[in-house]
Amino acid sequence: MMELTICGRGGQGGVTLAKIIASAYFLKGKYVQAFGLYAAERSGAPLQAFVRVDDEEITNHNQIQHPDHIVVLDRTLIVPGMDAILKPGGTIIVNLPKDRNDDLKHFSGRTVSIIDATTIAVANGLGTRTVPIVNTTMAGSIAKVLNLTLADMLAALEYLNFTTPNKICVTEAFEQVQTHHVEGDIHKPTVSVDPIKVADIFDEDLGGMPKIKTGSWATEKPERRQLTPPCNQICPAGNDVRGFVEAVGKQDFNLALSVLLETSPLPAVCGRVCPGPCMESCNRSEFDEPVNVREIERSAAELGTRPEPTRSWREAAIAVVGSGPAGLSAAYQLARLGYAVTMYEADEELGGVLRTGIPAYRLPPKILDEEIDYILRHDVSVRVGCQLQRKDILRLSQDYQAVFVATGLQTVSELDLGDKGSPAPMQGLQFLEVVRTGGMRLDGQRVIVIGGGNTAMDAARSALRIGADTVRVVYRRTRSEMPAIDEEIEQALEEGIILDELVSPVRLSESGKHHLLSCQRMVLGPADASGRPRPMEDISPDAHFDLSCDLVILALGQSHDVSILPEGAVIKEGEALLGLSGAPFYVGGDFATDEGTVSAAIGCGVRAAKHIHRALSGEDLFPPPAEPVATSDVIKFNRFEPQARESVNTLNPATRQCSFEEVHLGFQAGPNGAGAVTEALRCFSCGVCNQCDRCLEYCPEGILRQDCEDGGYVFDLEYCKGCGVCMTACPRAAIYMTGL
Numbered sequence: 001m002m003e004l005t006i007c008g009r010g011g012q013g014g015v016t017l018a019k020i021i022a023s024a025y026f027l028k029g030k031y032v033q034a035f036g037l038y039a040a041e042r043s044g045a046p047l048q049a050f051v052r053v054d055d056e057e058i059t060n061h062n063q064i065q066h067p068d069h070i071v072v073l074d075r076t077l078i079v080p081g082m083d084a085i086l087k088p089g090g091t092i093i094v095n096l097p098k099d100r101n102d103d104l105k106h107f108s109g110r111t112v113s114i115i116d117a118t119t120i121a122v123a124n125g126l127g128t129r130t131v132p133i134v135n136t137t138m139a140g141s142i143a144k145v146l147n148l149t150l151a152d153m154l155a156a157l158e159y160l161n162f163t164t165p166n167k168i169c170v171t172e173a174f175e176q177v178q179t180h181h182v183e184g185d186i187h188k189p190t191v192s193v194d195p196i197k198v199a200d201i202f203d204e205d206l207g208g209m210p211k212i213k214t215g216s217w218a219t220e221k222p223e224r225r226q227l228t229p230p231c232n233q234i235c236p237a238g239n240d241v242r243g244f245v246e247a248v249g250k251q252d253f254n255l256a257l258s259v260l261l262e263t264s265p266l267p268a269v270c271g272r273v274c275p276g277p278c279m280e281s282c283n284r285s286e287f288d289e290p291v292n293v294r295e296i297e298r299s300a301a302e303l304g305t306r307p308e309p310t311r312s313w314r315e316a317a318i319a320v321v322g323s324g325p326a327g328l329s330a331a332y333q334l335a336r337l338g339y340a341v342t343m344y345e346a347d348e349e350l351g352g353v354l355r356t357g358i359p360a361y362r363l364p365p366k367i368l369d370e371e372i373d374y375i376l377r378h379d380v381s382v383r384v385g386c387q388l389q390r391k392d393i394l395r396l397s398q399d400y401q402a403v404f405v406a407t408g409l410q411t412v413s414e415l416d417l418g419d420k421g422s423p424a425p426m427q428g429l430q431f432l433e434v435v436r437t438g439g440m441r442l443d444g445q446r447v448i449v450i451g452g453g454n455t456a457m458d459a460a461r462s463a464l465r466i467g468a469d470t471v472r473v474v475y476r477r478t479r480s481e482m483p484a485i486d487e488e489i490e491q492a493l494e495e496g497i498i499l500d501e502l503v504s505p506v507r508l509s510e511s512g513k514h515h516l517l518s519c520q521r522m523v524l525g526p527a528d529a530s531g532r533p534r535p536m537e538d539i540s541p542d543a544h545f546d547l548s549c550d551l552v553i554l555a556l557g558q559s560h561d562v563s564i565l566p567e568g569a570v571i572k573e574g575e576a577l578l579g580l581s582g583a584p585f586y587v588g589g590d591f592a593t594d595e596g597t598v599s600a601a602i603g604c605g606v607r608a609a610k611h612i613h614r615a616l617s618g619e620d621l622f623p624p625p626a627e628p629v630a631t632s633d634v635i636k637f638n639r640f641e642p643q644a645r646e647s648v649n650t651l652n653p654a655t656r657q658c659s660f661e662e663v664h665l666g667f668q669a670g671p672n673g674a675g676a677v678t679e680a681l682r683c684f685s686c687g688v689c690n691q692c693d694r695c696l697e698y699c700p701e702g703i704l705r706q707d708c709e710d711g712g713y714v715f716d717l718e719y720c721k722g723c724g725v726c727m728t729a730c731p732r733a734a735i736y737m738t739g740l
Helices: 014-026 101-107 118-125 135-147 150-159 164-176 231-234 239-249 253-261 267-273 293-304 325-336 364-378 390-399 428-436 454-465 487-495 598-617 675-682 694-698 725-729
Strands: 002-009 031-038 046-054 069-072 091-095 109-117 177-183 220-224 315-322 341-344 380-384 402-405 446-448 470-474 498-500 505-510 514-527 531-536 544-549 550-556 570-573 576-580 586-587 649-650 665-668 704-706 714-715 735-739
Touching: 002 014, 014 031, 014 046, 014 135, 031 315, 046 325, 046 341, 069 135, 091 135, 101 109, 109 135, 118 135, 118 164, 135 150, 135 164, 220 544, 231 239, 239 253, 239 293, 239 675, 253 267, 253 293, 267 364, 267 598, 293 470, 293 665, 293 675, 315 325, 315 390, 325 341, 325 380, 325 498, 325 598, 364 380, 380 544, 390 402, 402 598, 428 454, 446 454, 454 470, 454 487, 454 550, 470 505, 487 498, 487 714, 514 550, 586 598, 665 675, 675 704, 725 735
Parallel strands: 002 069, 069 091, 091 109, 315 341, 315 402, 341 380, 402 586, 446 470, 446 550, 470 498
Antiparallel strands: 002 046, 031 046, 109 177, 220 735, 505 514, 514 531, 514 544, 570 576, 576 586, 649 665, 704 714
């Protein structure tokens, strides 16, 4: 994108010049933007105009703070330091009489193009010496400097219906403009540079700073702040959600991925299987639709470039037991801190439940392999096929400086469905592993899945894909209480899965060649310890019924098995395991917290790595307490325009029924990230300033200026009346008023 700032005075045609330049590029097939910013609408008053040119649609509507080129229509506007905002390599195009080259001293180290536009314009009858109309003359010189042809600029004049004198001025300026490099060092911007001067309506020096210092009148003053976006606050992995979404909105996928990799080594995985609590808490859901953060994360993982891995450099070595998401996360974070890490895994492949418990149509094995490979490249060693017992864990405590145990939930929940002689249901995770290895077909069979979580949905949808004739899920509460991801439930129903709500299985028995599942209808009562309504037996006459089936799959969840840990050494805080006494052991993931999501396990791995690092080095990497959350009541929805979510490609239900191909295919806008960028721009940036310039535009006294150091804004409190307009104008509560 190319950006120009035009500095002129009222009556010289500065805003029209912006339109001329934009038109020249528009006729060449470019996307353009041209707009003015008036200090006052009268002849001779200072004004600014802006032009943007790009090959893609322009979505940024802010003022231009750091242009590629500056155009100066009047030499009296030249002040020391005005080139400080210019990007490196930019050009200053100035209307300057031939005898005023001394003014160039203010542009030391810069490339300056000079044209005596006033003389050319007046000679052709455009304005007077006092107020010359120099827009078309400057357009000719700009065309030459920016490598447009004379024909390009003349075509723009024809398009805008300019008369012959203007065309003559363009031609003469195109031929006469001269470019020089001014010797010396470039002026560095400083925070002491005077702010842009904007007058109040009573000021004789219209365009200047108010002469009366009003800070002593104020009872309140504006302050900047940074609240915690709700998406950041709720993310179990601890991701800077707003940060990586903003980076995608700026089309910087490398930055977005680097932000994600600070906290999660599995962005491509989470971009597919995370339940998305950030989207549930998104303030935009109260306006139109929440931002599709999960798909944006997936795009960042696919389009960004990962940095080079870290090599171990510390003497301390650490063992990680279990290679599920918590183990992978902890190993990655510890390796980034320079520790030598060895992972121990009971299976022959790494990944834990990510590999054995999530079907390929949700998480393709290739994606998981690529992310694990990046983790291992951080000098992480692997020992697979190691089913460790208690004595092995004790041995590790002697060989390593710390041991992190994240073996997940090994003990499945059972359900008594009859005598021991009755047919036994198959466990959900066991079923998914058999399906993954290609060891089962269910052609023509009737399958019943008991449960309401993600494992239940995965088992049901997998059963359909290996030939089951009918698949039904029975759940003792209603769909709204099901812990499974709502999108997974919806897609299961689209594929033909039957959902029996408020149904509890009672007994499984033989019925000829088939099985019979006896069921009890339920009603919802008061909330239980989980906060959900307690299912109670329905006492109506038809509350009992039977379902014929060929296979029953039990998906009621799992629990941890602490037998691997040394006896009497478990330390708990409530229901969460924290560690072991008398040895450098740490536990994490579902083994410790039983939260049951990939993102929660990743976050647990991050925290475990910080605990271990603090114990071994003394350095505390835990962040300070978070700022208050920017809830929806502080967001000014009227400052935003409704915008529907970007569409996402998915396989059609008929194709999904018999295929393990990935269901989600990314944004419809294409693999170049256009859809992700558009979706990311829907983010409100709740509680965090994103330099939208609303406060700058609405301040009635012009006492705000942009801070060259951090890109934010500085209030000149000597002139501020404490009116609070800036706070009212801020859409995201990044400004508040406080008493003096």
